[in-house]
Structures are given as C-alpha cells and as structure tokens.
Amino acid sequence: MTTPSPSAPAAAPGSAATAEPVRQTLLVLGASGDLTARLLLPGLGRLVASGAVPGLTLIGSGMDDWGDERWRRRVADSFATVGADGPRESEVVSGTRYVPANVTDEDDLRRLLRECVGPLVIFFALPPMVTARTAAALARIGVPPGTRLMLEKPFGVDRISARSLNDLLATLVPEEQVHRIDHFLGKSTVLNLLGLRFANRIFEPVLNSAHVACVDIVFDETLGLEGRAGYYDGAGALVDMVQSHLLQVLALLAMDPPPTLRAEELRGRKAQVLRATRLWHDDPVAYSRRARYTAGEVGGRRLPDYAAEPGVDPARRTETLAEVVLTVDTWRWAGVPFRLRSGKAMAATRKEAIITFKQPTRVPDGLTGYEHPDRLRIGFGPDRLGLDLNINGPGDPFELEQVRLSADFGPGDLPPYGEVLRGAFEGDPTLSVRGDVAEECWRIIEPVLAAWKAETVPLREYPAGTTGPHDSLIGPVAG
Numbered sequence: 001m002t003t004p005s006p007s008a009p010a011a012a013p014g015s016a017a018t019a020e021p022v023r024q025t026l027l028v029l030g031a032s033g034d035l036t037a038r039l040l041l042p043g044l045g046r047l048v049a050s051g052a053v054p055g056l057t058l059i060g061s062g063m064d065d066w067g068d069e070r071w072r073r074r075v076a077d078s079f080a081t082v083g084a085d086g087p088r089e090s091e092v093v094s095g096t097r098y099v100p101a102n103v104t105d106e107d108d109l110r111r112l113l114r115e116c117v118g119p120l121v122i123f124f125a126l127p128p129m130v131t132a133r134t135a136a137a138l139a140r141i142g143v144p145p146g147t148r149l150m151l152e153k154p155f156g157v158d159r160i161s162a163r164s165l166n167d168l169l170a171t172l173v174p175e176e177q178v179h180r181i182d183h184f185l186g187k188s189t190v191l192n193l194l195g196l197r198f199a200n201r202i203f204e205p206v207l208n209s210a211h212v213a214c215v216d217i218v219f220d221e222t223l224g225l226e227g228r229a230g231y232y233d234g235a236g237a238l239v240d241m242v243q244s245h246l247l248q249v250l251a252l253l254a255m256d257p258p259p260t261l262r263a264e265e266l267r268g269r270k271a272q273v274l275r276a277t278r279l280w281h282d283d284p285v286a287y288s289r290r291a292r293y294t295a296g297e298v299g300g301r302r303l304p305d306y307a308a309e310p311g312v313d314p315a316r317r318t319e320t321l322a323e324v325v326l327t328v329d330t331w332r333w334a335g336v337p338f339r340l341r342s343g344k345a346m347a348a349t350r351k352e353a354i355i356t357f358k359q360p361t362r363v364p365d366g367l368t369g370y371e372h373p374d375r376l377r378i379g380f381g382p383d384r385l386g387l388d389l390n391i392n393g394p395g396d397p398f399e400l401e402q403v404r405l406s407a408d409f410g411p412g413d414l415p416p417y418g419e420v421l422r423g424a425f426e427g428d429p430t431l432s433v434r435g436d437v438a439e440e441c442w443r444i445i446e447p448v449l450a451a452w453k454a455e456t457v458p459l460r461e462y463p464a465g466t467t468g469p470h471d472s473l474i475g476p477v478a479g
Contacts, residue, residue: 031060043417229311
C-alpha cells in the first residue's frame with residue numbers, strides 16, 4: 001500500500017475525490033396510518049433539515065392503495081408542519097415512493113426489500129399483533145446485513161407476547177440493532193433529568209428515602225379521544241401511557257448513577273431499577289384506580305361521553321384515566337411511594353414529575369405559616385424546572401411563605417421522534433428500550449391488568465373538564 005505524502009494537497013470540495021454520502025433507506029411499514037403523519041414524518045423532516053441524514057431514500061408502504069403522488073403530498077404536508085421545506089427536505093420528498101403491500105406477506109416483503117438501497121432502517125408503524133406477524137415473515141425471508149428495526153410501542157400486549165416478540169427479533173438482528181421506540185426518551189426535558197440529577201451536588205445527595213416523602217409522575221391532558229378509537233380503545237390509559245412512557249420517566253428519576261452515558265451502561269441502570277419496581281404492597285385493589293370520562297366541557301369545547309365516541313366499544317370498559325402506586329425496592333428508594341397517573345379530557349394540562357421532600361424534623365417555635373413541604377418539579381410541557389421553598393415572607397419576618405424558583409429548560413434541537421430516528425440512523429440504541437426492560441414494564445402492571453379484568457377495581461367516571469374522581473391516589477400533596 002502506498003502512503004500519500006504529507007505534503008499532498010487535499011481534494012477540493014466538489015471534486016471527484018469528494019466522498020458522496022452513503023445512501024440509506026428508511027422503509028416505513030404502515031405509512032398511511034395516523035402515527036406516520038402526526039409524529040414520525042415531522043420528526044424525520046426536522047432531522048433531514050439538520051443535515052444528519054444525507055442521501056436518504058424514503059419508502060412508504062401499507063395496505064391502502066395509494067400512489068406516489070398522494071404519498072409525496074403526505075410527506076410534504078407533514079414536513080411543512082415543522083417548517084421543514086428546504087432543499088434537503090425537497091430532495092427527499094421528490095424521491096420518495098409508496099409501494100402498496102401486505103406487510104405480513106413474504107412475497108410482498110421481498111418486493112419491498114428489493115426497492116431499498118444501502119443501509120436499511122425499517123420502521124414498524126403497526127399495531128402489536130401485525131408487527132409480530134410482519135417480523136415472523138421477515139425472519140423467514142431474512143433482511144440485509146446491518147438492518148436496524150424500529151418498533152413503535154406497545155411492545156406486545158402482555159409480558160408473554162413481549163418475550164415472544166423479543167425472541168423472534170433476536171433471530172432477525174442483534175439486540176443493539178433493535179430500536180424499541182418510546183418517544184418520551186427523546187424529549188429534551190426528560191433527558192435533562194440526567195444533568196439535573198448527576199451534575200448538581202445539591203440534589204443528588206437528597207434524592208433518597210431519607211429525605212423524599214413521595215414522587216408523583218403525572219401526564220394529564222385536556223384532549224379527548226381525538227379520532228384514535230382504533231388504537232386507544234384497545235389499549236387504554238394504563239397501557240398507552242403508564243406501562244410505557246411514565247415507567248421510563250420513573251427509571252430515569254430512580255436509577256443509580258451510571259459510570260458513563262454509553263448505551264450499555266445507561267440502559268443497564270434503567271433495567272436494574274425497573275427489576276426492583278412493583279406495585280405498592282402488591283395490592284392492585286387499594287393502589288390502582290381507573291376511570292373514564294363522561295360528557296363535559298374542556299376549554300369551551302364540548303366533549304361527548306367516551307363510551308359514545310365513534311369506534312368505541314363500551315363493553316370493553318376502556319379507561320381514560322389510570323393511576324398506580326409503586327415501590328422501588330432498592331436501598332435508595334425503599335419506603336417511598338411512586339405515584340403514576342395519566343388522564344384524558346382533564347380540566348388542565350399537567351405534565352410533570354414532582355418530588356415532595358419530607359418535612360423538617362422540627363420547625364422552631366416562633367416561625368409560623370409552615371403549610372407545604374419543599375418540592376422539586378420537572379415539567380415536561382412546558383419544559384420547566386421549579387423548586388418550591390419555604391422562606392420568610394414580607395411583612396412579619398417570623399411568618400413563612402412558600403415561593404417557587406423556576407427556570408426554563410432549553411429546547412432540544414430536534415423533536416422527540418427526530419431524536420429517536422437519529423439514534424437508529426447512527427446505530428446508537430441509547431434512547432431505545434432494551435428487550436428485557438420492555439418485559440419488566442409489562443411485569444410491573446400485570447397485577448393491575450388482572451385486577452381490572454376481574455372487575456375487583458371499579459371503573460369510575462368523571463365529567464370531561466374536571467380533575468378526575470374524588471378518590472384520586474394523587475392528592476393535594478402533589479398539587
């Protein structure tokens with residue numbers, strides 16, 4: 001081999017010696033569905049605009065008999081919602097294609113794979129059962145070397161099906177090439193939990209059972225069903241939000257510090273803490289709640305009774321609000337309740353984690369007005385950090401008053417789906433859910449699902465536009 005002389009001039013930009021970007025393909029299965037247009041394509045548009053994925057070929061596929069032009073309009077419209085309409089994005093739009101196919105059929109899948117060039121990322125924007133059938137068909141025909149798989153949650157429909165899917169995926173590609181997507185892990189504020197916890201001496205030493213009374217993780221939204229009955233009525237709030245997103249937030253809040261943020265170490269710490277997590281006192285009747293909204297008004301908008309929404313089967317008794325209380329049985333957190341809740345059609349949007357500290361051992365006689373403990377609040381929308389403290393108020397210097405110190409988190413460069421897509425394109429699984437973690441999340445809520453199915457936990461109701469049932473497990477202490 002001849003080594004070039006150090007004095008040899010570098011190739012000029014644009015010359016024949018300039019390396020062309022390696023072409024790669026994103027194949028979206030289920031491309032005509034709502035998730036693709038609403039979340040996946042806008043995230044992809046921002047990622048393409050950033051220049052992070054040069055030379056991208058985008059192929060959409062699904063059962064709907066669409067042509068290339070209709071698909072290109074969908075891609076362009078979704079890109080436009082996030083202002084992704086520059087030359088890079090236009091190149092992707094003009095070159096994208098749509099291939100109608102039955103994605104569970106081996107011959108159709110072979111035809112799809114022949115359309116792909118370069119390194120391949122396959123995104124399964126499909127229901128869990130269809131994902132499993134498609135993966136089984138791919139396992140029979142094989143995929144190109146280096147292929148990465150992106151799977152949308154939920155991963156299976158219970159622990160047994162999640163384990164079966166994991167075993168199936170292991171026959172297709174190595175675990176580090178499986179990207180189980182929980183887009184909460186791409187939220188800049190959720191990722192900021194790592195910096196908040198591990199880069200601030202004043203917080204990390206007190207985040208344990210000696211100082212913390214309880215932890216609440218709440219994701220309440222004012223939106224109702226919004227036309228998503230096809231998915232939501234078969235999942236409900238517990239599976240849609242608690243089993244996935246909120247348990248991932250719990251893992252980041254409760255895990256021990258990893259030595260580095262490399263994927264194997266960060267994901268290992270999350271797995272460790274979730275293995276120690278279970279239902280409080282193993283009692284789903286006392287420590288879980290479920291409810292669904294009835295007709296009401298939210299922000300001046302009238303919502304119908306959930307059971308009367310188009311596409312809803314009232315006999316399923318699907319909940320729109322789910323609450324559970326968990327324990328993290330580790331040295332750091334034993335004895336601290338972690339209360340998780342998600343509700344639709346609520347009076348106000350509330351997306352935050354609240355760490356409530358224990359009261360001081362003793363407030364000296366003469367100081368009056370102590371009513372609320374200190375709290376650390378991490379907001380996920382708006383992205384904000386708050387610290388509630390008791391200080392001497394104005395006027396009487398011996399009367400306490402609670403104030404809130406607050407700061408906004410800086411927005412991330414990419415939306416959540418842009419972040420998780422970047423991880424897949426770069427082969428970095430840090431923001432994806434490991435297979436054993438997906439199984440642990442199902443294990444944690446299994447007793448609750450069983451109790452709800454057996455009707456030992458009643459299905460309560462709450463009018464849309466209210467704060468939910470009066471006997472909520474998350475009460476004023478976190479308000």
